[in-house]
Amino acid sequence: MRDTGEVSTVTAPDPLLTAAVDVARAAAEEEAPGLVGEHLGVEADDERVATHLFATLDPAYRGWRWAVTLVRAPRAKVATVDEIVLLPGEDALLAPPWVPWSERLRPGDLGVGDLLPTQADDPRLVPAFFATDDAEAAEVAFELGLGRRRVLSFDGRVDAVERWYVGDQGPEAPIARAAPAACATCGFFVPLVGALKQAFGACANEFAPDDGKVVSVDHGCGAHSEAVVVPSSPSPPPPLVDEYGIDVVGGPLGHEPGSVGDGDTAEPFGHS
Numbered sequence: 001m002r003d004t005g006e007v008s009t010v011t012a013p014d015p016l017l018t019a020a021v022d023v024a025r026a027a028a029e030e031e032a033p034g035l036v037g038e039h040l041g042v043e044a045d046d047e048r049v050a051t052h053l054f055a056t057l058d059p060a061y062r063g064w065r066w067a068v069t070l071v072r073a074p075r076a077k078v079a080t081v082d083e084i085v086l087l088p089g090e091d092a093l094l095a096p097p098w099v100p101w102s103e104r105l106r107p108g109d110l111g112v113g114d115l116l117p118t119q120a121d122d123p124r125l126v127p128a129f130f131a132t133d134d135a136e137a138a139e140v141a142f143e144l145g146l147g148r149r150r151v152l153s154f155d156g157r158v159d160a161v162e163r164w165y166v167g168d169q170g171p172e173a174p175i176a177r178a179a180p181a182a183c184a185t186c187g188f189f190v191p192l193v194g195a196l197k198q199a200f201g202a203c204a205n206e207f208a209p210d211d212g213k214v215v216s217v218d219h220g221c222g223a224h225s226e227a228v229v230v231p232s233s234p235s236p237p238p239p240l241v242d243e244y245g246i247d248v249v250g251g252p253l254g255h256e257p258g259s260v261g262d263g264d265t266a267e268p269f270g271h272s
């Protein structure tokens with residue numbers, strides 16, 4: 001008799017049903033022997049319909065209550081048990097509210113072999129201008145880029161643009177801010193076709209972190225095709241040796257200091 005959806009105007013429970021606590025308790029005890037606690041009260045559900053509430057002693061259902069609904073036929077002098085259920089009280093332990101899978105789903109949740117049906121009224125899609133059951137016409141349409149039953153709607157495009165532009169492949173990504181130039185001028189940038197081509201393309205540089213991903217025209221990275229070539233490092237200079245603090249025992253020509261030939265001047269090794 002509970003949760004019928006009908007609004008009851010009865011505020012006071014039927015006196016006969018209110019007094020039938022023992023009837024309600026006996027019914028609850030029959031349902032859960034030894035697990036029915038103190039009487040918590042009685043509520044009016046409707047005319048000649050009332051529910052007695054008892055605490056449950058079951059430790060697995062802390063805060064729950066036995067609800068025993070009694071009814072009485074018009075002019076009847078006895079209460080009849082209508083329903084016995086265990087209901088959560090205010091401090092009952094409850095599972096979190098159930099959330100439909102379509103609201104729980106997050107980007108990246110789809111795994112191998114999973115199916116993700118798209119709703120018929122998905123706002124991201126609109127019917128295509130050309131969809132036919134004629135196989136020949138469909139083949140031609142497919143070659144022309146037509147023939148799909150639904151295409152991206154304006155809302156779907158806006159969602160994608162916002163998602164891509166503020167993401168890791170947009171202009172504000174750290175790698176883009178440090179890039180020497182934007183993707184728009186890169187030889188590895190492959191523009192998209194259609195409505196998004198002015199703002200996005202695909203990166204086709206296998207050495208770029210965004211290879212194979214959609215990037216915005218003002219994204220960029222250090223693998224830009226026109227990045228300045230770094231010149232090779234110059235050869236290191238010969239080592240400088242301080243010969244004023246050491247005894248030089250041999251020169252590059254095998255001369256002993258002071259035994260050079262006529263006209264020669266003994267120069268320290270490494271000095272010009």
Ligand code: SF4
Binds near residue numbers: 183205215219221223
């Ligand atoms: S290599 Fe770098 S600059 Fe060039 S398209 Fe890819 S991400 Fe853009």
